[in-house]
Amino acid sequence: MECDFSSVGDLEQFTSVPPGRHFCEVAEVRVSERPDGSQRWALRWHVAAGPLAGRLAAWDGLNFNERGLPRVKFVLGRLGFPVEGALRVEPRDLEGARAWVTVKHEEYLDPGTQERRLVPKVAFAGYERHDARSAPDPADAPF
Numbered sequence: 001m002e003c004d005f006s007s008v009g010d011l012e013q014f015t016s017v018p019p020g021r022h023f024c025e026v027a028e029v030r031v032s033e034r035p036d037g038s039q040r041w042a043l044r045w046h047v048a049a050g051p052l053a054g055r056l057a058a059w060d061g062l063n064f065n066e067r068g069l070p071r072v073k074f075v076l077g078r079l080g081f082p083v084e085g086a087l088r089v090e091p092r093d094l095e096g097a098r099a100w101v102t103v104k105h106e107e108y109l110d111p112g113t114q115e116r117r118l119v120p121k122v123a124f125a126g127y128e129r130h131d132a133r134s135a136p137d138p139a140d141a142p143f
Contacts, residue, residue, distance in 0.1 A: 015105050015120045016055040023048050023130070024057045024101040026079075029091035038065035041091055045101055045122065058103045058120035071124070078127035102126030 025048040032040050041064070045057040062072045077083040079097040102123040109116055 015118055017047060017052050017057050017103060017120065019104050021100055021102050021128075022052070022057050023050070024099060026094045026097045029094050031091050034063065034065065036065055038063065038068075040064070041094070043094065045103075048098055056120070057101055058122045060101075060122035074125065075127055078129045080129065098130040100128035100130060102128075 024045040026043050027046040028044040030042040030044070032042070034040050041062040043060045043062065045060065047053050047055050047057050060075075062068065062075060064072060073083045076087070076089065078099050079094065081087060081089060081093075103120050103126070104123050105118050106121045107116055107118050
């Protein structure tokens with residue numbers, strides 16, 4: 001087999017957990033403003049239990065604009081917030097929240113460096129509510 005790698009870019013990998021369902025906790029919420037003036041909350045999820053505990057699972061974003069509110073409602077509901085009516089929530093209210101999170105790996109081309117990167121993402125509807133009955137048993141860890 002002969003291969004010419006002169007035009008093949010490197011793939012940077014920024015993943016620390018395998019794809020799949022992980023019991024996670026919100027470690028940080030970063031707030032930014034979107035071009036339309038609405039807020040975007042970036043959630044940093046860490047694995048909360050088992051042999052991968054403490055590792056970065058993925059980042060996910062909540063967009064508080066008209067288009068993003070259905071997903072915000074979905075995610076906040078999965079985190080145990082009451083979403084039947086009006087709700088006042090601050091970024092700090094999400095820190096420490098736990099859920100089952102489905103992580104996928106996604107490849108993209110960095111526009112600045114033209115390098116391909118593999119990054120962890122939360123699947124669009126990749127949240128399941130955590131309760132005492134669904135907490136992981138360390139003996140069931142896949143690793």
